[in-house]
Amino acid sequence: MPKTMYQKIWDAHLVRQAQGDTAIIYVNLQLVHEVTSPQAFEGLRLAKRTVRCPRKTFATMDHNVSTRTKNIDLFEAMSRLQMETLARNCKEFGITLYDYQDKDQGIVHVIGPEMGITQPGMVIVCGDSHTSTHGAFGALAFGIGTSEVEHVLATQTLQQNIAKTFQINIDGKLGKNITSKDIILYIIGKIGTAGATGYVIEYAGSAIRDLSMEGRMTICNMSIEAGARAGMIAPDEKTFKYLEGRDHAPQGDDWAKAVAYWKTLPSDQGAKFDKVLNIKAEDIKPQVTWGTSPGQVVSVEDNVPDPESFKDPTEKAGAQNALKYMGLKPGTPMESIKIDKAFLGSCTNGRIEDLRAAAEIVKGKKVDSAVQAIVVPGSGRVRRQAEKEGLDKIFTDAGFEWRFAGCSMCLGMNDDQLSKGERCASSSNRNFEGRQGPGGRTHLMSPQMVVAAAISGHIVDIRKFLEERKLS
Amino acid sequence: MKPFEQHTGIAAPLDRVNVDTDAIIPKQFLRKIERTGFGAHLFHEWRYTDYEGTTENPQFVLNRPEYRLATVLLARDNFGCGSSREHAPWALEDYGFRVIIAPSFADIFYNNCVKNGILLVRLKTAEVDELFAQVQAKPGAKVSANLPDQVVIGPDAKRYSFEINPFAKTCLLKGLDQIGWTQQFNDQIEAYEKKLKKEKPWLA
Numbered sequence: 001m002p003k004t005m006y007q008k009i010w011d012a013h014l015v016r017q018a019q020g021d022t023a024i025i026y027v028n029l030q031l032v033h034e035v036t037s038p039q040a041f042e043g044l045r046l047a048k049r050t051v052r053c054p055r056k057t058f059a060t061m062d063h064n065v066s067t068r069t070k071n072i073d074l075f076e077a078m079s080r081l082q083m084e085t086l087a088r089n090c091k092e093f094g095i096t097l098y099d100y101q102d103k104d105q106g107i108v109h110v111i112g113p114e115m116g117i118t119q120p121g122m123v124i125v126c127g128d129s130h131t132s133t134h135g136a137f138g139a140l141a142f143g144i145g146t147s148e149v150e151h152v153l154a155t156q157t158l159q160q161n162i163a164k165t166f167q168i169n170i171d172g173k174l175g176k177n178i179t180s181k182d183i184i185l186y187i188i189g190k191i192g193t194a195g196a197t198g199y200v201i202e203y204a205g206s207a208i209r210d211l212s213m214e215g216r217m218t219i220c221n222m223s224i225e226a227g228a229r230a231g232m233i234a235p236d237e238k239t240f241k242y243l244e245g246r247d248h249a250p251q252g253d254d255w256a257k258a259v260a261y262w263k264t265l266p267s268d269q270g271a272k273f274d275k276v277l278n279i280k281a282e283d284i285k286p287q288v289t290w291g292t293s294p295g296q297v298v299s300v301e302d303n304v305p306d307p308e309s310f311k312d313p314t315e316k317a318g319a320q321n322a323l324k325y326m327g328l329k330p331g332t333p334m335e336s337i338k339i340d341k342a343f344l345g346s347c348t349n350g351r352i353e354d355l356r357a358a359a360e361i362v363k364g365k366k367v368d369s370a371v372q373a374i375v376v377p378g379s380g381r382v383r384r385q386a387e388k389e390g391l392d393k394i395f396t397d398a399g400f401e402w403r404f405a406g407c408s409m410c411l412g413m414n415d416d417q418l419s420k421g422e423r424c425a426s427s428s429n430r431n432f433e434g435r436q437g438p439g440g441r442t443h444l445m446s447p448q449m450v451v452a453a454a455i456s457g458h459i460v461d462i463r464k465f466l467e468e469r470k471l472s
Numbered sequence: 473m474k475p476f477e478q479h480t481g482i483a484a485p486l487d488r489v490n491v492d493t494d495a496i497i498p499k500q501f502l503r504k505i506e507r508t509g510f511g512a513h514l515f516h517e518w519r520y521t522d523y524e525g526t527t528e529n530p531q532f533v534l535n536r537p538e539y540r541l542a543t544v545l546l547a548r549d550n551f552g553c554g555s556s557r558e559h560a561p562w563a564l565e566d567y568g569f570r571v572i573i574a575p576s577f578a579d580i581f582y583n584n585c586v587k588n589g590i591l592l593v594r595l596k597t598a599e600v601d602e603l604f605a606q607v608q609a610k611p612g613a614k615v616s617a618n619l620p621d622q623v624v625i626g627p628d629a630k631r632y633s634f635e636i637n638p639f640a641k642t643c644l645l646k647g648l649d650q651i652g653w654t655q656q657f658n659d660q661i662e663a664y665e666k667k668l669k670k671e672k673p674w675l676a
Contacts, residue, residue: 015664128556142580161639193490198579258674318488
């Protein structure tokens with residue numbers, strides 16, 4: 001019987017399945033960061049347990065780190081304690097750690113792929129919902145809670161129930177300056193933030209095949225924003241080319257063996273999915289969120305919707321709450337909304353390709369005088385590569401701040417935050433109330449749209465922005 | 473983990489869809505390295521009018537006198553969406569909630585609650601509507617949940633049966649040490665690892 005990629009990976013990782021019990025699946029890789037791990041390590045110690053496979057566990061510091069300084073004495077006291085705790089735990093249990101001073105430190109979902117730790121066919125977990133990012137390589141990757149982190153540390157396995165499968169096909173050619181961020185925001189707008197709850201999404205179609213690995217990671221990253229357990233994309237030559245020669249990628253004979261295996265992973269012709277959605281790439285315009293949930297999104301050329309236009313009473317109430325929080329009136333053109341801050345970075349859009357695309361737009365322009373704009377590379381490597389290419393200079397010449405790697409203003413656990421009432425054009429993944437700082441207002445969009453908004457002082461349609469500049 | 477068999481308590485109606493875990497426990501409280509003490513910060517931004525959490529917002533449902541001692545939470549669709557932070561169930565449990573009833577829950581949040589002895593009950597939207605209506609009409613009314621029988625009993629004694637995965641049920645009823653449970657199959661994990669080494673050495 002033809003199988004989906006998810007089913008193949010599931011079958012290949014089953015350790016035990018018995019009637020009435022949960023299945024036990026093997027985990028090839030666990031990524032660890034400072035926020036969701038301290039209680040897991042403490043749990044191990046209390047129960048006198050140990051880490052079963054330290055080699056299959058990698059840790060970094062990302063959520064709390066300052067992006068202004070590498071001097072830990074200047075970090076907030078509780079953040080420092082959390083980072084010191086991770087360092088102590090990794091030392092005690094023999095886990096490789098890229099700490100705040102390491103040159104390769106970065107956001108957990110950026111460093112996994114760029115070091116070749118992330119590989120097709122793996123089951124990958126992390127105490128972080130954006131673990132779905134790694135699905136871009138044809139891995140089954142998903143976020144777990146701290147108790148599960150502890151379970152994986154102790155047993156290298158996880159108790160799991162099999163999910164349903166959801167194929168989303170995006171066929172055709174994306175318009176100019178339409179990005180993978182626009183694809184995923186468009187999908188979430190269509191199916192809603194619980195539209196994929198209980199499902200693993202497989203993204204397919206020519207528009208997905210055409211994307212770079214970075215673009216694919218952006219899409220898989222936000223699968224959780226549609227409620228999905230995981231998002232995945234079949235590995236292909238692009239995937240293999242991206243991985244070859246990276247630090248942790250298979251070497252020598254293993255490389256050929258691994259590639260041969262990876263080629264068997266894509267869903268078989270005729271494999272049955274529980275749900276299918278077909279989207280035409282040509283229908284996707286630049287997307288911007290107007291509300292406090294990623295599903296509250298429109299095309300940038302549209303207006304802020306009227307809550308009365310929603311038939312569903314709970315959606316209507318949700319829209320009313322959102323507009324009140326966001327300080328927006330129905331009917332306001334999205335393009336007229338002024339911003340105070342701009343954030344380029346995060347595990348969604350903090351990769352080198354994102355910075356290159358944004359720098360291309362920024363070149364020779366200036367950030368609006370009313371806007372504070374920051375660029376936070378996703379990792380030390382991204383930062384170094386960008387500097388090698390002179391991107392940092394383009395950003396700083398334009399008035400952007402050039403920071404050290406970390407999660408930064410995506411969730412504002414460090415001092416990169418919005419103040420009450422401040423409005424931000426953000427390349428991150430969540431526009432929840434208070435996400436970027438208590439009372440802060442977030443508009444999610446692509447990296448290109450973020451920097452265009454920073455230059456204009458308000459949200460803009462990237463297509464018009466570039467067209468006008470070209471003419472002038 | 474505390475076992476869960478049955479529970480009766482005051483039900484508080486939280487009438488919002490898509491309540492995310494950032495709202496349940498905001499990021500500034502995630503820096504702790506312990507599992508305890510998160511209840512004081514539950515729903516912080518809705519519960520208090522100031523950042524420091526010194527002034528309560530009287531409008532917020534849990535601050536109303538009738539719901540102060542609530543241990544059952546009525547919620548709407550997609551409760552617990554967003555971040556995987558287990559701090560959310562830790563905060564709910566520490567505050568005193570033992571049962572949450574909603575039409576749907578986010579996936580990771582659901583698993584996290586099972587690990588912390590909180591019973592999540594999925595009922596049909598119309599049934600949740602009924603419970604909301606009753607509790608709002610009679611603030612302070614009690615709702616019961618019985619796990620062995622898989623039934624919720626409303627203030628008017630109406631019974632609502634619910635489905636639950638049999639393994640999750642066992643875990644809750646026994647307060648199971650789930651790591652210990654998995655470790656009884658260590659020989660199977662070892663056999664899997666041996667096979668992996670042979671078949672996919674780059675993963676071994």
